[in-house]
Amino acid sequence: MSAIRMDGKMVSAKVRGSILDEVNRLKERGVRPGLAVIIVGEDPASQVYVRNKERACEECGFYSEKYALPEETTQEQLLGLIDELNRNPRIDGILCQLPVPKHISEQAVIDAIDPSKDVDAFHPVNVGKIMVGNFDFLPCTPAGVMQLLDEYNIDPKGKNCVVIGRSNIVGKPMAMLLLHRHGTVTICHSRTQNLKEVCAQADILVAAVGKVDFVTADMVKEGATVIDVGMNRKNGKLCGDVCFDEVNEKAAYLTPVPGGVGPMTITMLMKNTLKAAKLHAGIED
């Protein structure tokens, strides 16, 4: 039997609808969430993501500003812009699309964003808050995965959860969020021994590796939930880390690429921006 597809587009549309409702209510109190999106250089995939973030802002009734800076932008110039946006009261959320060009330090950019406007939740202050379980914002991709699990009534509590990948953006925070929900979590990476065996024990398997067809059916437990966070290209076509057709026959739940975690990432950004606006306006949840 084929796996149930976890439909990120459908869940996103639902969440964005409820965000728009809340934005309409906030309008009456003179509050409109504002997001500034910065992109440096011409990376084609980043341009697509930034365009989709602008569209999501429109859909949710947010105010937005986009800063498309040339590849040669210096780190000083970029930090100068972030400093201005930190002080701009119309802007509740700031993000710089990653990756940035090599001559710019990604960490310096992240560190420069006011933690109260860090809607990516990449700033060390927000990372620390997530560690202790007392956070304002959750990183968008892991938060999107958690929302998808909730929508399909998949509770990580007491389950074996395996995350493949240990990036600061996805792998590490993903593991933390599953742990907060009482999952028994293992993080795997390039030096993990017996990777196949470890993955095959997973009730919930999250692949965030960035390699085409990395997760094959023999790595998947019968009836598992498989979440594909990969964003790769095979013969020009977008695909994830999971060998979809074969894993589809073994898993109980599976996210497609495209249409799974990706749309959720942008929707969670909207959720964080709404939260930032409410925090700045002194409105409790």
Ligand SMILES: Nc1nc2c(c(=O)[nH]1)N[C@@H](CN(C=O)c1ccc(C(=O)N[C@@H](CCC(=O)O)C(=O)O)cc1)CN2
């Ligand atoms: N500042 C940030 N940079 C990056 C982040 C991030 O969360 N913050 N994550 C990724 C890219 N990303 C968001 O920025 C992202 C990736 C993919 C998608 C998405 O919707 N994918 C679609 C397919 C889109 C396409 O046609 O290419 C899907 O999976 O259906 C959204 C956001 C790295 N950088």
